[in-house]
Amino acid sequence: xxxxxxxxxxxxxxxxxxxxxxxxxxxxxxxxxxxxxxxxxxxxxxxxxxxxxxxxxxxxxxxxxxxxxxxxxxxxxxxxxxxxxxxxxxxxxxxxxxxxxxxxxxxxxxxxxxxxxxxxxxxxxxxxxxxxxxxxxxxxxxxxxxxxxxxxxxxxxxxxxxxxxxxxxxxxxxxxxxxxxxxxxxxxxxxxxxxxxxxxxxxxxxxxxxxxxxxxxxxxxxxxxxxxxxxxxxxxxxxxxxxxxxxxxxxxxxxxxxxxxxxxxxxxxxxxxxxxxxxxxxxxxxxxxxxxxxxxxxxxxxxxxxxxxxxxxxxxxxxxxxxxxxxxxxxxxxxxxxxxxxxxxxxxxxxxxxxxxxxxxxxxxxxxxxxxxxxxxxxxxxxxxxxxxxxxxxxxxxxxxxxxxxxx
Amino acid sequence: xxxxxxxxxxxxxxxxxxxxxxxxxxxxxxxxxxxxxxxxxxxxxxxxxxxxxxxxxxxxxxxxxxxxxxxxxxxxxxxxxxxxxxxxxxxxxxxxxxxxxxxxxxxxxxxxxxxxxxxxxxxxxxxxxxxxxxxxxxxxxxxxxxxxxxxxxxxxxxxxxxxxxxxxxxxxxxxxxxxxxxxxxxxxxxxxxxxxxxxxxxxxxxxxxxxxxxxxxxxxxxxxxxxxxxxxxxxxxxxxxxxxxxxxxxxxxxxxxxxxxxxxxxxxxxxxxxxxxxxxxxxxxxxxxxxxxxxxxxxxxxxxxxxxxxxxxxxxxxxxxxxxxxxxxxxxxxxxxxxxxxxxxxxxxxxxxxxxxxxxxxxxxxxxxxxxxxxxxxxxxxxxxxx
Numbered sequence: 001x002x003x004x005x006x007x008x009x010x011x012x013x014x015x016x017x018x019x020x021x022x023x024x025x026x027x028x029x030x031x032x033x034x035x036x037x038x039x040x041x042x043x044x045x046x047x048x049x050x051x052x053x054x055x056x057x058x059x060x061x062x063x064x065x066x067x068x069x070x071x072x073x074x075x076x077x078x079x080x081x082x083x084x085x086x087x088x089x090x091x092x093x094x095x096x097x098x099x100x101x102x103x104x105x106x107x108x109x110x111x112x113x114x115x116x117x118x119x120x121x122x123x124x125x126x127x128x129x130x131x132x133x134x135x136x137x138x139x140x141x142x143x144x145x146x147x148x149x150x151x152x153x154x155x156x157x158x159x160x161x162x163x164x165x166x167x168x169x170x171x172x173x174x175x176x177x178x179x180x181x182x183x184x185x186x187x188x189x190x191x192x193x194x195x196x197x198x199x200x201x202x203x204x205x206x207x208x209x210x211x212x213x214x215x216x217x218x219x220x221x222x223x224x225x226x227x228x229x230x231x232x233x234x235x236x237x238x239x240x241x242x243x244x245x246x247x248x249x250x251x252x253x254x255x256x257x258x259x260x261x262x263x264x265x266x267x268x269x270x271x272x273x274x275x276x277x278x279x280x281x282x283x284x285x286x287x288x289x290x291x292x293x294x295x296x297x298x299x300x301x302x303x304x305x306x307x308x309x310x311x312x313x314x315x316x317x318x319x320x321x322x323x324x325x326x327x328x329x330x331x332x333x334x335x336x337x338x339x340x341x342x343x344x345x346x347x348x349x350x351x352x353x354x355x356x357x358x359x360x361x362x363x364x365x366x367x368x369x370x371x372x373x374x375x376x377x378x379x380x381x382x383x384x385x386x387x388x389x390x391x392x393x394x395x396x397x398x399x400x401x402x403x404x405x406x407x408x
Numbered sequence: 409x410x411x412x413x414x415x416x417x418x419x420x421x422x423x424x425x426x427x428x429x430x431x432x433x434x435x436x437x438x439x440x441x442x443x444x445x446x447x448x449x450x451x452x453x454x455x456x457x458x459x460x461x462x463x464x465x466x467x468x469x470x471x472x473x474x475x476x477x478x479x480x481x482x483x484x485x486x487x488x489x490x491x492x493x494x495x496x497x498x499x500x501x502x503x504x505x506x507x508x509x510x511x512x513x514x515x516x517x518x519x520x521x522x523x524x525x526x527x528x529x530x531x532x533x534x535x536x537x538x539x540x541x542x543x544x545x546x547x548x549x550x551x552x553x554x555x556x557x558x559x560x561x562x563x564x565x566x567x568x569x570x571x572x573x574x575x576x577x578x579x580x581x582x583x584x585x586x587x588x589x590x591x592x593x594x595x596x597x598x599x600x601x602x603x604x605x606x607x608x609x610x611x612x613x614x615x616x617x618x619x620x621x622x623x624x625x626x627x628x629x630x631x632x633x634x635x636x637x638x639x640x641x642x643x644x645x646x647x648x649x650x651x652x653x654x655x656x657x658x659x660x661x662x663x664x665x666x667x668x669x670x671x672x673x674x675x676x677x678x679x680x681x682x683x684x685x686x687x688x689x690x691x692x693x694x695x696x697x698x699x700x701x702x703x704x705x706x707x708x709x710x711x712x713x714x715x716x717x718x719x720x721x722x723x724x725x726x727x728x729x730x731x732x733x734x735x736x737x738x739x740x741x742x743x744x745x746x747x748x749x750x751x752x753x754x755x756x757x758x759x760x761x762x763x764x765x766x767x768x769x770x771x772x773x774x775x776x777x778x779x780x781x782x783x784x785x786x787x788x789x790x791x792x793x794x795x
Contacts, residue, residue, distance in 0.1 A: 052553050059637060074557065074720055165625060165717025171448035233785070234778045237626055237716045301785070389557070390719045393635050 049077065052389070056085050060163045060393045063403030067380070067392065076392060079384040081377055086407040094367035099125050099334045100199060102367065107193035109371065110405040112155045115148035115184075116347035117405075118197040123278060124343040124354035125199045126328075128336035136324035137201040138279040139317045143214075144187070144196055145345075146310040146317075150221070151180040152348035153307050157228060160300075160397030164241050169228050176224050183214055199334060201327030215318050221311050229304060242297035246383040246395045249294060256382070257375050260350025262399065265302045266294035272346040280320075286313050296398040303400075335362050349373050349400055373405040420522045424502050432657040434464035440709045447713045468650070476646035479551060486549035491648040494542025494655030498662060501535045504528040505665045506590045508675040508694030520675075520694055521590065528589040529581070532666060533574055536621070539655060540566040543623070543630060546652065547640035558639025561720055562630035565620060568724060572731035573617035576610040579735070579742040580670050583607065583756060589666075593674035599753045600681045604671040605760035606745070608767065609738045611671045613731050615707075618663035620723070622656060624708055626715035627723060664704035665697075672700050 052069040055061035064085035070078040090109060094102045106117035119141060126133065133141070158173035181191040186207055188196040196203065232238045248258070250266040263270055271288040273281040289305035291298035338360040344353030350372030359365040376399050383395045438453070438460060445452025453460040478487055508520040525531060540562065547559020580603050584592040596602055604611050620627040631639040641652045668674060675693030679685050718726070742759065749755035 050553060060635065073560070161716070165628070166715065167444075168448050168713045171450055175449050231714070232716075234781055235716065237718055240722050241716055241719055388720060390629075390635050390717075 054079075054389075054392065061396060062159060062401055065377075065396070065401070065403055065406070067384075067396075069389070069392070071389060074388045074390070076384050076387055076389065079381045079392065081380050083377070083403065083406050086403045088408065090408040091367055091369060094364055096363065098362045099336075099364065102364070103197065103199075104193065104195045107190075107195055108404055109369065109408055110152075110347065110349065110352070110373065110402045111192055112402055113148045113152040113348045114192060114194040115144045115196055116345060116352060118194065119145055120343065120345045120347070120352045120354050122197045122199050123345060124341055124356045125334070125336070127341045127343045128339060128356060128358055129199070129330065129334065131200045131328045131330055133201055133279070133328050134325040135280070136205075136322065137326045137328070139321050140202055140206065140326070141197060142279050142281065142284070143314055143317045144184075144194075146313045147180050147183060147214075149310045149348045150307055151177045153303050153310075154180070156303060156348075156397070156400045160394070160400075161232065163393045163397040164238065166232060166235075166238065169231050172224070172227055172231075176221065179217055183210070183217070186210060198327065198330075200330035201325070205326050211318055211321060214314070218311055218314050218318075222308060225304060225307055232300070233304070239297060241390075241394060242300060242398075243293075243295055245296045245387065245391050246398060247293070247295045248379060248383060252379075252382070253294070256379050258350070258379055260346070260348070260372055260376065260400075261299050261302045261306065262350070262376055262379070264288065264290045265298040267292045272344060272351055276344075278345055280317075283320075284313050284316050286316075296394055299398050333362055335360065344370065347372055349402070349405070350376060369408060371405040371408065373399075373401040373403075374408075377401050377406055416516065416518055417522060420520075421503070424522065425499055428499065428502060428658060428661070429654055432654055432661070434461070436657055436660075436705055437467070438463055439705070440712075443706065443709050444713045447710075471650040471653075472647055474646040476648060477643075479643050481551045482643065483549035483551065486545050487643075488648075490542045490546030490549060491644065491651035491655070492542070493545065494539055495651045495658065497535045497538040497542075498655050498658035501532050501662050502658070502665075504531055504589055505662070506593060506669060506674055507697050508692065511692075511694075519590075524588055524590045526591075527587050529577060529587045529592075529666075529670070532589075532662070533570070533577070536659065536662060537566070537570055539659060542652070542655060543640050546644065547630070550640070550643035552643050554636045554638075555640050555642050558630040558636045558642070561636075562623065562640060564720075565623075565627065565629060565723060565727075568727040569617045569620040569731075572613050572727060572735045573621065575732065575735035575739065576607075576614040576617065577670065579610040579739045580607050582739070582742050582746055584670075589669050589674075592670055593676065596673045597676055597680065599756065601753065601756055601760065602671065602673040602676070604673075606742065606756040606763070607671055608760075608763040609734065610742075611667070613735045613738070614671070615663075615667055615704075617727075617731060618667065619708065619711065620727070622659045622663055622708075624656075624660065625712040626718050628717060629720055629723060660705065660708055661701065664701045664708075667704055668697060668700040 050071050052071050054067040054069050056064040056066040061067065064083075066082040066085070068080045068082055069076055088108070090105050093105055097105075103118055103121055106121045107114040110117050154173040154177040158170035158177075161167070161169040161173075184194055184196070185191050187210065188194055188204065190196075248256075248262070248266055250263075250268045253263045253266045253268065259270070267290055269288050269290050272278070273286075274288050286309045287305075289302050289309065291302055336358040338358055340355070340357045342353055342355045344351050346352075351370065352372055353370035355366075355368040355370065356364055357366040380395060380399060383399075384392050387395070441463070442452040442454075442460065453463040456462040456466045478484060503522040504525060506519070506521040506524070510517045510519040512518070543562045543566070544559045547555045547557075547562065550556075580592070581587065583599075583603055583606060584595045586592060586595065592603075619625075623630050629639075630636075631641065636642070641649055644652060673680075675697045677685070677688040677691065677693070677696055680689070745755040745759045746752065747755075749758060
């Protein structure tokens with residue numbers, strides 16, 4: 001009796017395994033022409049795939065990004081960014097606090113470029129309130145934005161240099177950034193989390209002598225940028241590591257929604273400062289640098305050129321500065337009418353936008369952020385595929401992400 | 409009183425083994441950190457002792473007193489053996505390097521080398537390549553994916569750079585007709601010519617390969633901090649890490665010593681046969697040797713603060729597609745130059761002039777290209793405010 005049962009079970013099992021083997025064989029047969037055709041061209045040996053955890057505690061992920069890599073030797077077959085390690089629920093926090101109380105939260109998103117985040121938030125609320133910002137405040141805002149762009153690009157330059165093994169530009173870039181932060185500190189008391197803008201204008205006027213010292217420093221910056229370029233731009237190894245690495249076409253950039261230097265390095269002349277001028281950008285004379293290649297080297301060149309243009313913009317604004325009001329006519333309690341607005345500006349990383357839904361109370365009903373780092377990071381798996389592990393480091397650097405902004 | 413040569417050999421061995429680590433720890437590491445600090449607009453260590461001179465001691469105490477961790481899943485025996493394999497060959501290789509001409513102490517003529525063996529150069533190449541095992545095995549036995557990648561990289565890198573290095577030295581052998589390092593220096597004295605001049609191309613290939621052999625920038629892929637988080641030595645701590653460290657720096661010294669001995673006249677003063685420079689002979693030969701080695705160490709440090717890192721496949725391409733063919737061609741050129749001209753030195757002199765000309769032209773062309781590229785770049789976008 002029991003013998004029968006066992007034999008029946010064994011039969012079932014054998015049948016099951018036979019069926020499974022058949023299914024596997026047919027699946028392999030179906031896959032093999034495409035799979036072996038593409039893979040054999042690149043792999044010399046029949047090597048096992050390895051899964052490699054890149055981060056979150058890795059010196060080159062610029063924060064707490066984790067990239068799960070499937071590698072064959074050093075070749076990346078698949079890269080999956082995994083983020084959220086720095087998630088603080090900023091968007092929800094906006095809903096629980098009044099409009100002016102939201103500004104400090106924006107500091108903590110892109111913490112290497114707080115001024116532009118402040119600015120975008122303020123512009124969104126100003127659009128809701130339909131407040132006019134006085135001219136002096138506009139000019140100072142532009143100066144702060146461009147200083148922030150300079151310092152953010154300096155951080156990018158230094159860190160992406162270190163990623164590729166060039167250590168010295170890092171120290172040079174941070175030397176200048178330190179001076180820029182000194183200017184911020186003198187203006188608003190903070191170096192990173194600036195909180196340097198208010199709805200309808202600015203919190204403070206400039207301290208005496210600030211503009212003169214800034215003019216002196218800014219006049220010196222182009223020579224310093226020449227120094228960095230001396231070390232990197234024509235360096236054979238730098239070019240070898242960056243030219244042709246992570247190429248992305250203009251069409252793909254637009255499809256992925258990439259903005260900022262990445263988009264411009266692929267040949268699209270799209271800069272919100274020029275395309276949808278805010279504050280007084282329409283009266284300023286500057287060039288939107290573009291390149292055609294769309295690779296890491298072109299993104300490097302575009303950012304360096306942008307730094308030079310920022311210097312020009314700051315010089316023009318300093319020349320235009322005149323005494324005047326620094327805050328527009330804003331009610332003491334900010335209670336915008338029930339409406340929805342989207343306002344965006346050009347941050348150093350791309351388009352940073354705030355989608356603000358008001359329900360007529362003093363707190364926003366919903367505040368959604370369009371963070372450039374987060375949206376640009378999407379392209380990483382696409383850029384990294386087929387490159388080597390060393391290139392992944394270059395690519396994370398070239399996207400220029402700040403994890404505070406990616407995770408919010 | 410005359411003492412047996414064997415006694416002096418023991419003294420020299422003890423001195424070498426005891427002093428080289430000290431020199432490495434104190435002088436080179438401090439020099440590296442201070443010089444890099446100077447180049448990078450920062451200070452470098454300056455707290456321990458006057459101007460930070462005791463920093464090496466502090467680092468040593470830190471490393472020795474640190475907990476020595478062996479990962480649970482590591483291959484224990486190999487994990488222990490790897491750092492030893494990295495250091496011992498490097499220290500052994502110092503035995504054949506002539507640090508200076510024989511000196512007289514009392515009645516004894518003491519040669520400043522441990523052993524002058526007739527296959528000196530071959531011995532050096534053989535012994536130093538054993539050091540590779542230390543890195544490969546260290547990377548593999550740690551049972552860490554990053555370390556494994558580092559070990560794999562160094563295996564490929566070191567094996568492929570041994571070849572151009574050996575080939576570059578072959579062209580020098582054609583000039584010196586001896587493998588003994590002492591004999592090579594004496595030959596340079598006799599020909600009135602440092603082999604650097606006729607061996608210019610060989611020298612550059614040798615030094616590039618040497619930098620790659622020692623895993624230093626721009627070829628520091630096995631450690632590649634920003635990619636592999638220290639690579640093969642990620643899982644090493646305490647004394648074992650110090651051994652890897654020591655191995656790397658000793659290897660640097662050996663590469664520099666061989667470069668000096670083979671290409672830059674060893675202990676010879678610069679241009680020993682020019683009358684106007686005779687006063688340089690007042691400085692003892694051993695000092696000249698150390699000065700030249702110091703120059704190379706400085707070049708290493710300079711590289712480190714200047715260059716970005718090569719990518720793995722580019723590194724291999726550089727070795728196999730450029731250095732090996734060039735060094736093979738160089739052997740042919742040198743051989744023909746020696747054969748075609750009557751007498752042994754005429755050919756070498758002609759070769760020196762020809763190579764110098766080639767290098768000057770190449771340098772000028774590179775400068776021109778750089779200038780044109782910069783002009784185009786700046787022309788594309790206006791840079792300053794037009795007032």
